[in-house]
Amino acid sequence: MINDKNSQKIVDHIHNFARKHSLWVLAYGTGCGAIEIPPTMTSRYDAERLGVRGAATPRQADLLLITGYLTTKTLKRVIRVYEQMQDPKYVIGFGSCTINGGMYYDSYNTINALDRYLPVDVYINGCMPRPEAVIAGFTKLQELITAGKADGAAKYKEKLEWYRKNQKNVIPNWTMPEYNW
Amino acid sequence: MESLLYSILGVLVSLILAFTVGMTYMGLSRKITARIQNRIGPPFYQNFIDAMKLYSKSTGIHHGVMHHLGPAFIMVTSVMSLMIIPILNDSAFFTNMNFHGDLIFLLYIMTFGPLGMALGAGQTGNPNSAIGVTRGLSQMVGFEIPWVMAIIALMIRYDTSSIVDIMNIQADAGRWIMFSSPFTFIAALLAMLGMFRYSPFDIVGAPTELASGPMSENGGKYLFTMMSSSSIFAFAKLTLYVNLFMGGADNLLVLIIKTFALYMVPLLYGTVSPRYRTEQAVRYFWGWPSFFGLLAILYAVFF
Numbered sequence: 001m002i003n004d005k006n007s008q009k010i011v012d013h014i015h016n017f018a019r020k021h022s023l024w025v026l027a028y029g030t031g032c033g034a035i036e037i038p039p040t041m042t043s044r045y046d047a048e049r050l051g052v053r054g055a056a057t058p059r060q061a062d063l064l065l066i067t068g069y070l071t072t073k074t075l076k077r078v079i080r081v082y083e084q085m086q087d088p089k090y091v092i093g094f095g096s097c098t099i100n101g102g103m104y105y106d107s108y109n110t111i112n113a114l115d116r117y118l119p120v121d122v123y124i125n126g127c128m129p130r131p132e133a134v135i136a137g138f139t140k141l142q143e144l145i146t147a148g149k150a151d152g153a154a155k156y157k158e159k160l161e162w163y164r165k166n167q168k169n170v171i172p173n174w175t176m177p178e179y180n181w
Numbered sequence: 182m183e184s185l186l187y188s189i190l191g192v193l194v195s196l197i198l199a200f201t202v203g204m205t206y207m208g209l210s211r212k213i214t215a216r217i218q219n220r221i222g223p224p225f226y227q228n229f230i231d232a233m234k235l236y237s238k239s240t241g242i243h244h245g246v247m248h249h250l251g252p253a254f255i256m257v258t259s260v261m262s263l264m265i266i267p268i269l270n271d272s273a274f275f276t277n278m279n280f281h282g283d284l285i286f287l288l289y290i291m292t293f294g295p296l297g298m299a300l301g302a303g304q305t306g307n308p309n310s311a312i313g314v315t316r317g318l319s320q321m322v323g324f325e326i327p328w329v330m331a332i333i334a335l336m337i338r339y340d341t342s343s344i345v346d347i348m349n350i351q352a353d354a355g356r357w358i359m360f361s362s363p364f365t366f367i368a369a370l371l372a373m374l375g376m377f378r379y380s381p382f383d384i385v386g387a388p389t390e391l392a393s394g395p396m397s398e399n400g401g402k403y404l405f406t407m408m409s410s411s412s413i414f415a416f417a418k419l420t421l422y423v424n425l426f427m428g429g430a431d432n433l434l435v436l437i438i439k440t441f442a443l444y445m446v447p448l449l450y451g452t453v454s455p456r457y458r459t460e461q462a463v464r465y466f467w468g469w470p471s472f473f474g475l476l477a478i479l480y481a482v483f484f
Contacts, residue, residue, distance in 0.1 A: 015233070015234075015237040018230050018231075018234040021227075021230045022230045022231045022233075022234040042218070046220040048223050049220070049222060051223055056389075056392040056393035057392045057393060057397045057398070057400075059397065059398055059399060059401075060393070060399070060400045086240055086241065086401050088238070088239075
């Protein structure tokens with residue numbers, strides 16, 4: 001009865017409801033987009049009313065918010081942080097830099113498309129995206145979770161070799177374990 | 182035999198009650214904090230959603246056996262303290278498994294949780310956890326002194342170490358201990374600020390400074406255990422304060438009103454205060470709260 005397909009569907013529905021209304025955000029704020037996070041969280045735009053709340057460590061977080069450009073050096077840390085997060089986990093790419101490099105498109109040490117290195121569930125476009133756009137991004141992610149389509153983590157596990165190849169192409173001195181859960 | 186069954190049933194019912202009420206209080210505290218900061222804030226049931234989400238997360242972390250046992254220790258402490266604290270006056274279900282001398286037992290068991298957390302956090306090897314544990318134990322040394330002084334003053338004054346006896350004394354006298362020994366109440370109330378770890382005494386799990394301290398390596402189900410046990414423990418402590426100082430409660434509604442009023446003290450003090458440093462927090466507790474504790478003991482001995 002527990003492994004019955006329909007009862008699993010009901011359990012998934014309840015879990016997705018909980019996941020959707022309780023997104024704990026780990027903001028990887030090395031890019032300039034981090035400046036838009038405080039107004040999103042504080043009294044003007046108040047993301048906590050949607051259940052979005054800051055998490056202190058990757059172990060507690062559900063959502064990795066990558067705010068802006070990533071250099072090859074910080075990409076290494078981001079991969080480490082992403083793999084330390086516990087399933088189910090989501091990634092939001094924030095700002096133009098994560099989509100196509102933005103204003104750093106021809107820089108020698110930043111990556112251009114985040115999607116080649118980590119599975120991104122939602123992109124928020126803009127340079128910088130305003131807090132309204134950020135909240136719209138959260139809402140979009142909530143819709144995807146309800147529909148069961150926010151499966152970036154599953155995709156990452158499935159295509160790990162491809163992601164690893166891309167990551168190792170840009171990170172010359174790879175000293176991390178093959179997969180650090 | 183039948184009374185034992187009643188006790189066991191009462192413990193189960195009070196456990197569910199403590200979980201529900203404690204979680205609701207935590208959720209309401211988030212709402213109240215939000216309203217004070219001019220925000221809308223999450224709904225009051227947000228903590229239940231958070232708990233469900235944390236429980237549904239997978240956990241693939243292994244740092245050693247103590248890391249797995251740490252949250253269990255905290256849970257055991259919460260449930261154990263709840264078991265010996267009577268919830269209501271003269272109720273068949275809610276007197277729980279209290280016995281003569283349970284106040285002394287409580288003093289011991291309430292420090293067991295932080296110690297278990299210290300062992301669990303120590304094995305994770307995370308430097309933030311180690312700093313958080315050190316801070317937590319220092320803070321405990323701070324607030325335990327006025328708290329123990331208040332309890333000793335109560336024991337000397339009323340010549341008993343049983344919570345039910347103290348509740349009966351208040352019922353007979355028709356006067357709360359809050360008013361008949363005010364210094365004791367002041368010392369215990371100031372110690373409560375440290376016990377609840379709201380700001381300015383949130384030096385243990387400071388989120389931005391220490392990355393949530395001892396629980397920084399705990400996610401998912403571990404965090405769920407810690408969260409629910411802290412809710413149960415909060416309810417247990419509030420009920421203990423109501424029993425000791427505010428004459429207990431005759432029914433659940435009165436209990437909830439009294440505990441909520443008491444809960445507002447650390448919460449509202451916290452929302453308007455910045456964080457202390459460790460030595461400031463310890464010095465605070467060794468100042469006026471200890472002075473009032475001493476005064477309470479002197480008052481109990483000589484009057």
